[in-house]
Amino acid sequence: MSLIVAGRFTTFPAAEAVAEKLFARGFVEEDVNLFFVNPRGQHAHPTPHHAHFDAAHFNTEHRKRHIAMGAAAGAVVGIVLFGALLLASLPSTVIAAAVGAWIGARIGAGWQRRAEHEERVHRETRQSGVLLAVHVSAENQATAAEVLREAGANDVERASGQWHGGHWADFDPTQAPTPYGQAGAQQA
Incomplete structure (x- = not known):
C-alpha cells in the first residue's frame, strides 16, 4: 500500500497551479495525479464496492x-x-x-x-471536485499537506492505496475521506 495525501479544488487550473508548486518542492510528475470526482450517486462503481x-x-x-x-x-x-x-x-x-x-x-x-x-x-460523504492526489513517503507527507493547505485545498486527506503508473489506482469515490490531521493522530 502506498501513502497518499490529497486535496480537493473547484477547478482544474487551480489544481494544476498547485501541482506546479509541488514540483517546485521536489515532487515528481509520476507522484502527482489530478482527476475529477463526480457528485454523490453519479459514480460508475458497482454496488459491492460501496463500503458504506x-x-x-x-x-x-x-x-x-x-x-x-x-x-x-x-x-x-x-x-x-x-x-x-x-x-x-x-x-x-x-x-x-x-x-x-x-x-x-x-x-x-x-x-x-x-x-x-x-x-x-x-x-456518501465525499464532495465532488478536482482531486489532486500526491504519492508521498512518511518523510514528505507533511510537505505535501502544507502545500495543499497553503494553496486553499478543501478536504486535505490522507489515505493508503494502490499507486500505479502515476495514478491512484484503487480510488473509491464512495469512501469517506480521512482528514489529514485525523489520520496522523490515529497513526501515532
Whole structure:
C-alpha cells in the first residue's frame, strides 16, 4: 500500500497551479495525479464496492416485500378497474387481476431499486471536485499537506492505496475521506 495525501479544488487550473508548486518542492510528475470526482450517486462503481452501503438492509426479504406489495396493489387496481367498473366476467376479472399484479410487481421492484440508490447516495460523504492526489513517503507527507493547505485545498486527506503508473489506482469515490490531521493522530 502506498501513502497518499490529497486535496480537493473547484477547478482544474487551480489544481494544476498547485501541482506546479509541488514540483517546485521536489515532487515528481509520476507522484502527482489530478482527476475529477463526480457528485454523490453519479459514480460508475458497482454496488459491492460501496463500503458504506449496508447490503443487509436491502436483502432479498426487503426486495420480496416491495414486489409483493406492488403485486397486491396492482391486483386490486386490476379487479376494481376491469371487474367492478366494466362488470366483466369472472375470467376477464382474473386476467385483469393477474395483469395488474404483474404491473404492480414491476413497480414494486422499481421502488426497491430507487430505495437502494437513495441509500447509497445518502451515505456518501465525499464532495465532488478536482482531486489532486500526491504519492508521498512518511518523510514528505507533511510537505505535501502544507502545500495543499497553503494553496486553499478543501478536504486535505490522507489515505493508503494502490499507486500505479502515476495514478491512484484503487480510488473509491464512495469512501469517506480521512482528514489529514485525523489520520496522523490515529497513526501515532
